[in-house]
Amino acid sequence: MKNLSLIICCCSFYLINAQQILSPSKEISVAFSLTDRGAPTYTLTYKGNSVIKPSKMGIVLKDGTLLNQNFALEDVKTDTFDDHWTPVLGEESAIRNHYNQITFHLKHLDSDKKIDIVFKVYDEGVAFRYEFPFENKVDYFVISDETTEFNVTGDHNTFWLPGDYDSQEYNYNETPLSKIDISKINRDNGIALQSITSNFRVQSPLMMRSAEGLYLNIFEAAVNNYPVMHLDVNTKNFQLTSNLVPNAVGDKAYLRTPSTTPWRTIMVSDDARDIVASKMILNLNEPSKIEDTSWIKPMKYVGIWWEMHVGKATWDYAGSQNAQNAESQALIPTGKHGATTENTKRYIDFAAKHGFDGVLVEGWNVGWEDWFGNWKEDVFDFTTPYPDFDIEEVHHYAKSKDVKMIMHHETSGSVGNYERHLDRAMALMKKYEYPAVKTGYVGRIIPRGEFHDGQAMVNHFNFVAQRMADNQLMVNSHESTRPTGYHRTYPNFIAAEAARGNEFNAWSNGNLPSHETVLPFTRLLGGPMDYTPGIFEIKMDVYDPSKTEQVHTTLAKQLALYVTMYSPLQMAADLPENYEKYLDAFQFIKDVPADWQTSKYLEAEPGDYLTVVRKDKHSENWFLGAITDENPRHTEIKLDFLSPSTMYKAIIYQDGEDAHWEKHPKSYNIITKTVTNKTKLKLKMAAGGGTAVSLMPIDQ
Structure with a gap:
């Protein structure tokens, strides 16, 4: 033998x-x-x-x-x-x-x-x-x-x-x-x-x-x-x-x-x-297991989110749980809660006015007061709103404005608790016609001893996508394992975070100017990212003069990210009042779609620069995004991808002459010109900057 x-x-x-x-x-x-x-x-x-x-x-x-x-x-x-x-x-x-x-x-x-x-x-x-x-x-x-x-x-x-x-x-x-x-x-x-x-x-x-x-x-x-x-x-x-x-x-x-x-x-x-x-x-992933995918749609949204990161509002209703009435145990409001019925209606009005599909509301449900860092298991039930958030009134108001609400489920890392409540949470979403949910997994995982990247958690994230699909609901996961193409198999897994997102610019040492030039070569290879771009008020001292934090890009680069960072779920992440101050630049966010017919990567160097142009799936419009790292950059782009014998209106959102991500981040210019597929477009990007271009056929 x-x-x-x-x-x-x-x-x-x-x-x-x-x-x-x-x-x-x-x-x-x-x-x-x-x-x-x-x-x-x-x-x-x-x-x-x-x-x-x-x-x-x-x-x-x-x-x-x-x-x-x-x-x-x-x-x-x-x-x-x-x-x-x-x-x-x-x-x-x-x-x-x-x-x-x-x-x-x-x-x-x-x-x-x-x-x-x-x-x-x-x-x-x-x-x-x-x-x-x-x-x-x-x-x-x-x-x-x-x-x-x-x-x-x-x-x-x-x-x-x-x-x-x-x-x-x-x-x-x-x-x-x-x-x-x-x-x-x-x-x-x-x-x-x-x-x-x-x-x-x-x-x-x-x-x-x-x-x-x-x-x-x-x-x-x-x-x-x-x-x-x-x-x-x-x-x-x-x-x-x-x-x-x-x-x-x-x-x-x-x-x-x-x-x-x-x-x-x-x-x-x-x-x-x-x-x-x-x-x-x-x-390398299996084909879609969802037979009817007609309910899976791209979404552009705004939401009650950034105002908490910049300190204008809070997720919690009452601050510390010590702020309770000793006899009734009722929470005593601090007055800083962001997810109120009134504030939500304000975002719904803004979304309806500017053509956005949805509104995300974080902090709507009870439990935010003391969970972070305490490794508690039963923090949220995902169905009980705070006293100042009338979920039914919000539902009717959003429906009257033809705006969809996006649910938020922060699990606090307590996975067993979320799975126990998942069916009731989805039933609530179905009742009030929420088509999508943003899930969060902040903190250490429960069951204790498990890691976010372990086998059990991989199975959990995939299980949630499957159960959401059973109920014709889309999911956008944050603090999850990084995607590896599973959205082909379950295309309702519409987006994920799973990387250092834009929010770190609000309260930490921020994201390096090169950060967004690396992500397309790494994180985005596995699937679309909910990066939450579109911050116009770059420096955080606008909210508190003592703050030194800021977004490490120019305003024009924030626009370009809608093209360079692919996602069928795109947020206009800044506050409505900030967009009202820059409506000319905001127009690009309103125009850019989130689903594409074709994409062409024109220039690429990891850590340095990226230029991509994409064609809208449902029109002849093209959108170009070009970004650079901490170094200024000049480039010339051939528009030979455009249809021949067609004239296009090019609206170019570019960095201003004195633009710089740190010194003058809000300096930008908007130029309109007529171009054809023979045109060579010269682009100028400031340090930490970018350029966004919309190209729309002119009726002849």
Whole structure:
């Protein structure tokens, strides 16, 4: 029997070493082999140049089974796929899914367990995953580690976030791989909850640029029933190894056969535009499980939210719970509560006047007084409004104005409590015709000991999307795991935060001017982001002269973000009275749609600049957004994407002559001119600035 095994292994080595798979363009090549110890390894080349050196693969089970060595090959299958599909909402009205596939059927000689390793090779990169087939009976197992390696070829320039199991809300660090060291970054950055256990662990997606001009991105797709993957960094030999987020007892994942891991993805190109425009992550997810998607619609909204961040109002009704009547236990109002019936009507009037679809109201429900930081379980019931918020009156008033209300569910991290109340909360939404909900997960998770990025929480976020879909409701999650394309499968998962959003500019050291130039290469690869742009009153001293905080962009850049930061759910985040002071600039926010027919990335360099133009799904109008980092920038854009023999009215919202994100952030000019597809448009961006352009056909 040992000799037979040896023969199988030797034959396997010969067959596997002969196996190579190319992308459809033949520019990307993946080679798979087994070492002399039967350990699976792979390499990746791009245009003949090494991108990933020999890197090991595999899984370690809790029972001690090492599914990362002593394998034999049983079979190899290849396939190719080329198709188009139509997203419900998106940057494109049709997406091509074109790849070559190879599956290695492996048998583990120590345990007789079988595992398949599947590669899909696209023109923009490669994806692979582990599959555990069903054999005779269901096999339950616990994963204690995943030993997937990504051995890159040099000390690449890298955009990275600390490997925090509970938060992605950091500014990006830009250093060589060899200089990654979390102990050297500023941890006092406004993040209340930090779960960092290693100085050399980073989050994915990890964006890199080599000295030779290659752009490389390591990420994952279709994370379901599995923890999020972080990356442990060996700064000396440039080795990256998967690190799975543990649960409360230290295990990584509980699985059964048949099951699969998420896809591990590597994008590579010598053109940064290929990375930011890639739909590979989306393609790796399953098609929509929702048959009737007619109720899933893009939304532009305003809301009672920013005024709490700037200190004008509060989420809570009574401040500390000590502010109670001792006999009746009734809450005593502070007078600063934002979510009142009267204030909500004011936002509804503003939305109706300016053509917005919805109004978000945060702080409408009881429970906000003392939950934060106390790790309480039963904080909210998601159905009981404060005394000054008449939910029925608000409903009728909004309906009379043809405005939809957006529900807010802050779970306080108490996941079990939210799941217990979820059906009643959705019933309330249905009763008062709320089409969408913004969920929040601020604070430490309950059940205690779980992390935001663990398997249980991944399953929870996906479960909420599924249950909302059952009730024809859309969901926008905040403080969740970062998306990995799941909105293809459940397109009612309309947006998520899962990164450092615009609110950090109101009360912390803020977001770096380069922040928005990195996000499209990282966070947005996995799905649309509710970044909440559109802040016009840039400096917070307008609310309190003692405040020094400010938004780290110009006003014109805030407009451009509506194009560069894709989302079918877009908020005009500032206060209505602030928009009333700048109605000429506000016109762009009113005009720009949130669902697109096609998108073209014209210029891109992570951490530096981005220029994208998109065509409205329902008209011939185009909208362009261009942003830069802390450096001013001049560029010239060809408008050859416009229809020939058609004249367009171009309205250009640009930084003023003296504009600067810190010194003169509100300096802007609006220029109107006639253009055609032969026009070359010169754009000028201030430090931390941007340009927004609307292009509308002129009736001839």
